[in-house]
Amino acid sequence: xxxxxxxxxxxxxxxxxxxxxxxxTGVRPIPLDNFVAFSxxxxxxxWDRTNxxxxxxxxxxQVAFLGTILALLVAIPISFLAANNTSPNGYVYHxxxxxxxxxxxxxxxxxxxxxxxxxxxxxYAAVLAIFIHNVGVLxxxxxxxxxxxxxxxxxxxxxxxxxxxxVALYGVLPQIIPNVLSHxxxxxxxxxxxxxxxxxxxxxxxGQLLFNDFQTFRYDNVSLYVLFIMGLVVFVDMLGSYVxxxxx
Amino acid sequence: MVLTLQDVSMIYKSKGNKGKxxxxxxxxxxxxxxxxxxxxxxxxxxxxxxxxxxxxxxxRPSHGKVIWLDKEMTTMNKDQLCITRREIGxxxxxxxxxxxxxxxxxxxxxxxxxxxxxKNMLGLITAExxxxxxxxxxxxxxxxxxxxxxxxxxxxxxxxxxxxxMIMQKPKLILGDEPVSSLDPTTSKEVMQLIxxxxxxENMTTLINLHNVELAxxxxxxxxxxxxxxxxxxxxxxxxDDHALKTIYG
Ligand SMILES: Nc1ncnc2c1ncn2[C@@H]1O[C@H](COP(=O)(O)OP(=O)(O)OP(=O)(O)O)[C@@H](O)[C@H]1O
Ligand SMILES: [Mg+2]
Numbered sequence: 001x002x003x004x005x006x007x008x009x010x011x012x013x014x015x016x017x018x019x020x021x022x023x024x025t026g027v028r029p030i031p032l033d034n035f036v037a038f039s040x041x042x043x044x045x046x047w048d049r050t051n052x053x054x055x056x057x058x059x060x061x062q063v064a065f066l067g068t069i070l071a072l073l074v075a076i077p078i079s080f081l082a083a084n085n086t087s088p089n090g091y092v093y094h095x096x097x098x099x100x101x102x103x104x105x106x107x108x109x110x111x112x113x114x115x116x117x118x119x120x121x122x123x124y125a126a127v128l129a130i131f132i133h134n135v136g137v138l139x140x141x142x143x144x145x146x147x148x149x150x151x152x153x154x155x156x157x158x159x160x161x162x163x164x165x166x167v168a169l170y171g172v173l174p175q176i177i178p179n180v181l182s183h184x185x186x187x188x189x190x191x192x193x194x195x196x197x198x199x200x201x202x203x204x205x206x207g208q209l210l211f212n213d214f215q216t217f218r219y220d221n222v223s224l225y226v227l228f229i230m231g232l233v234v235f236v237d238m239l240g241s242y243v244x245x246x247x248x
Numbered sequence: 249m250v251l252t253l254q255d256v257s258m259i260y261k262s263k264g265n266k267g268k269x270x271x272x273x274x275x276x277x278x279x280x281x282x283x284x285x286x287x288x289x290x291x292x293x294x295x296x297x298x299x300x301x302x303x304x305x306x307x308r309p310s311h312g313k314v315i316w317l318d319k320e321m322t323t324m325n326k327d328q329l330c331i332t333r334r335e336i337g338x339x340x341x342x343x344x345x346x347x348x349x350x351x352x353x354x355x356x357x358x359x360x361x362x363x364x365x366x367k368n369m370l371g372l373i374t375a376e377x378x379x380x381x382x383x384x385x386x387x388x389x390x391x392x393x394x395x396x397x398x399x400x401x402x403x404x405x406x407x408x409x410x411x412x413x414m415i416m417q418k419p420k421l422i423l424g425d426e427p428v429s430s431l432d433p434t435t436s437k438e439v440m441q442l443i444x445x446x447x448x449x450e451n452m453t454t455l456i457n458l459h460n461v462e463l464a465x466x467x468x469x470x471x472x473x474x475x476x477x478x479x480x481x482x483x484x485x486x487x488x489d490d491h492a493l494k495t496i497y498g
Contacts, residue, residue, distance in 0.1 A: 152344035156410075159304055160417055161334035161361030163326065166368050170357060174346050 041217075045224035053206060057228045060205035063123045063198075064191035064236075067130025072184050074135050079142035085154070086146055086168045100143075103136030112198040123195075126203035130191045141183045145176040178248045185240030192232055206232075250453050251280040251303070251421065256312035258298050258477075272298040273309065274477040285447055285454045287468035289461060289496050295477040296457040300425050303455065304336045305329055316421070334361040337419030339443075341426040343406040345398040351409045352394040355381040358416030384412040388442060404435035411442060415450075422447060424456035428463065436460070440467045461493070 021027075080086045082100055087093035108129045115125035146168075154171035162170065199207020206225050213221040258273040272295045280286060290296045301307035303314055305321050314321045319332060345354045356377055360368050385391040388408040390401075398406055407427060414422065424443065428436035444467050447454045458464045464471055465485040473481030473496035480495050481488075 150347075152340060152342050153346045155306055156338070156340065156344035156413075157346070157357070159306060159333060159336070159338040159423075160358060160413075161330045161332070162368070163330050163365070166360065166365070169369070170346060170360070174348050177348070 041219040042223040044220065045227060046218070046220040047224065049221050049224055053209065053224055053228045056204075056206040056209050056225075057232055059123055060192060060195050060199070060207065061232060061236075063126045063195040063203075063205055064130065064188055067127045067195075068134050068138075068184065068188045068191045070127075071131050071134035071138055071187075072180075074131075075138035075142055076180070078135070078139045079146060080168050080172075082139055082143040083146035085149075086164065086172065088164070096139075097143075100136045100139040103132055104140065105136075106133065108133040108194050109197060109201075112194075112203055113201055116202055121202040121204070123204040126195050126198040126205070129198060129203075130194055133194075134187055134191065138183060138187060142176070142180055145179050145183075146172055149175045178244065181244055181247055182240075185236070185243070188240070189233060189236050192229075192236060196229065249279045250282045250317055251278075251455075252313075252315040253278040253303075254313040254315070256302055256309045256314060258295070258302055258307060259310045272477050273302065276312070276479050278472070278479065278482070280453060280455065282453055283451065285444065285467065285469045286456070287464035287471050288455060288457045288474060289459075289464055289471060289481075290457075290474035291497055292459075294474040296474055297425050298477075299474060300338075300423050300455065300457055303421075303423060304333055304338060306338075330361065334417060335419055336421045336423060337414035337417050338423045338425070339407065339410050339414060339427040340424075341429050343398075343403070343410045343430075345406055345409055345413070347399045348397060350395050351385060351390060351398055351401065351405075351412075352378075352381055354398055354409055355384055355394075355412045355416055358384070358413035359418075361417065381412070381416055384415040385409070387415060387446075388412045403431050404439060407431065407439050408442065411439075411446065415446060420452060422452055422454040422456070424454070426457045426459060429459055436463060443467075461488070464488075 078096060078100070081088070081092050082096040084093055087096070111129035111132055112126055115128045119125055119128075149172045153175065154167050157167045157171035195203070195205055196207035196210070199205045199209070200211040202208065206228055210222055210225045210229075213219075213225070253276050256273055256276040257271070260270040260272055262268060262270060276299065288296050288299060298307055302309045303316075303321075305314070305324070309322060312322065316332065316336070321329065321332060324332060345351075346357065356373055359377060359380070382391060382394060385394050388411050390405055390408045390412065393401060393405060398409055401409065410427075422443065427443065428439050431439060440463055443454070443456070446452065456468070458468075465488060468485060471481065471483060471485055471488055472479060473492070475496055475498065481492050483492070
C-alpha cells in the first residue's frame with residue numbers, strides 16, 4: 001500500500017529538496033570536540049547573577065502580561081464588530097476587519113524598533129509593540145470564535161426580546177470564554193518570546209541581558225539567563241492550564 | 249383572533265448552491281384564536297421550523313403579513329420587534345440554554361427583555377428577580393438543581409429550565425420548534441404535559457411543531473399540516489384520519 005511508484009517518486013523529490021536546501025544553507029556535521037569546547041564555556045552558570053536575572057525576568061513577564069492583557073481588553077469589543085453575525089452592518093464589518101489585518105501585518109519586531117526610536121529605549125516600547133500587534137491577532141481570533149459560536153443560544157436570547165448587543169453579551173460571550181482564554185494564554189507565551197527578542201534592540205528585560213552578555217562572551221551568564229527563560233515559559237504554560245481548568 | 253398570517257411565503261437564497269432559491273413556505277393563510285393549542289405536523293423539510301420562526305420574525309418572511317394582537321410584525325423595525333418579542337416565548341429542540349451558566353441564571357435571563365439596557369449590561373439582578381426565577385424553577389420541578397450548570401443537566405431537565413425561562417418572560421404566545429424531539433418517550437410526555445399546564449393556567453396561546461403524531465393528537469386542540477411549504481391540513485385532532493395523514497406525510 002505504501003510502496004507504489006507515486007509515493008517513491010514523491011519521497012525522492014522531497015529528499016532532493018532537502019539536499020538542495022542543505023547545500024544552500026551550509027548544513028554540515030559539527031566536529032564533536034569543537035562542540036564540547038564551546039559548551040564548556042557555558043558551565044557552570046554564573047549563579048552570582050541570580051538577582052539581576054530574576055529582576056530582569058520579572059520585567060519581561062510584566063512586558064508580556066501588560067501588552068497582551070491590554071490587547072485582550074481592547075480586542076474583545078472590537079472583535080464583535082469584526083464578526084459577521086454580531087457586526088451592526090457590512091460597512092463596519094469590512095472596515096474593522098481590514099484595520100485588524102493591518103495591525104497584524106506589521107511584525108511586532110518592526111513595531112518595537114519604531115517605538116524604541118519614538119519613545120526611547122526601555123520596556124515601555126516593548127509593551128506598546130506587543131499591545132498593538134496582539135490587538136490585531138486576538139481581534140481576528142476572537143471574531144472567528146464569535147462567528148462559529150452555537151446559533152441556538154443566540155436565537156433564544158433574541159426571541160426573549162433582547163437587542164443585538166445583549167445577544168452578543170448573553171448569547172455569545174459565555175460560550176466562547178474558555179476558547180478566548182486558550183488563545184490569550186498562547187499569545188501571552190508568544191509575547192514572552194517576543195519581549196526577549198525586543199530586548200536585543202534595547203527594550204529591557206532578560207532578553208537585553210542575554211544579548212549584551214552574549215556579545216561580551218560571558219557565556220556563563222548567558223546559560224543562567226537561559227535557565228530563567230525556560231522557567232518563565234514553563235510558568236506561563238502552567239498558569240494557562242490552571243486557569244483554563246478552573247474556567248471550562 | 250390573536251394571530252393572523254396572510255399570504256406568508258419564505259424563499260431562502262442560499263449562499264452556496266449557485267444561489268439556488270429554496271421556497272420553504274408558500275402563501276400560508278392562517279388565523280389562530282386566543283387560547284388555542286396548535287400542533288404543527290409535517291415531514292422533515294416541510295417548512296415547520298421556518299413557519300414557527302416567521303411568526304416571531306427570527307426569520308423575516310419574503311412576502312406576506314404576520315399580525316399579532318393587531319400589530320403587524322412584518323413591517324416592524326428592530327426596536328419595535330424587540331419590544332413585541334417579549335410577548336412571545338419560544339422553546340427549542342436543542343433547548344438553547346446559555347452554556348456554562350447555572351439553571352437559575354438562565355432562568356433570570358428570561359425577564360431581561362423588560363429591563364433597561366444598562367442593567368443588562370452590568371448583569372445586576374434584584375432580590376425580587378432572583379426569587380421570581382426560583383419560583384419559576386419550582387413550577388417546573390427543577391428548583392433543587394437551580395445552581396447546577398445547565399450543561400450538566402439531562403435533556404429533560406434542560407428543557408424544564410428552558411420552560412422556566414419562558415415563564416419568567418411572561419409571554420402571551422408560546423412557540424415550540426420540536427421541543428420534545430430530543431427526549432425519550434416518557435420524558436416527552438412529561439414535558440408536553442408541563443407545557444400544556446402552563447398554557448392552561450396562564451391562559452396562553454400555543455403553536456408547537458411536533459414530529460410525533462400521537463403526542464400531537466393527545467395534547468393539541470387543533471392540528472395543522474405542512475407539506476412542501478404549503479398548508480395542506482387544518483382541523484381538530486378527531487379529523488386526523490388516514491387520509492389526512494397521507495396528505496401531510498405523502
Ligand atoms: N437558513 C436556510 N437557508 C437556506 N435554506 C433553508 C434554510 N433553512 C431552511 N432551509 C430550507 O427550507 C426548507 C424547510 O426547512 P425547515 O427547517 O423549515 O424544515 P422543517 O420542517 O423544520 O424540517 P425538520 O423536521 O427536518 O426540522 C428546507 O428545504 C431547507 O433546506
Ligand atoms: Mg425543523
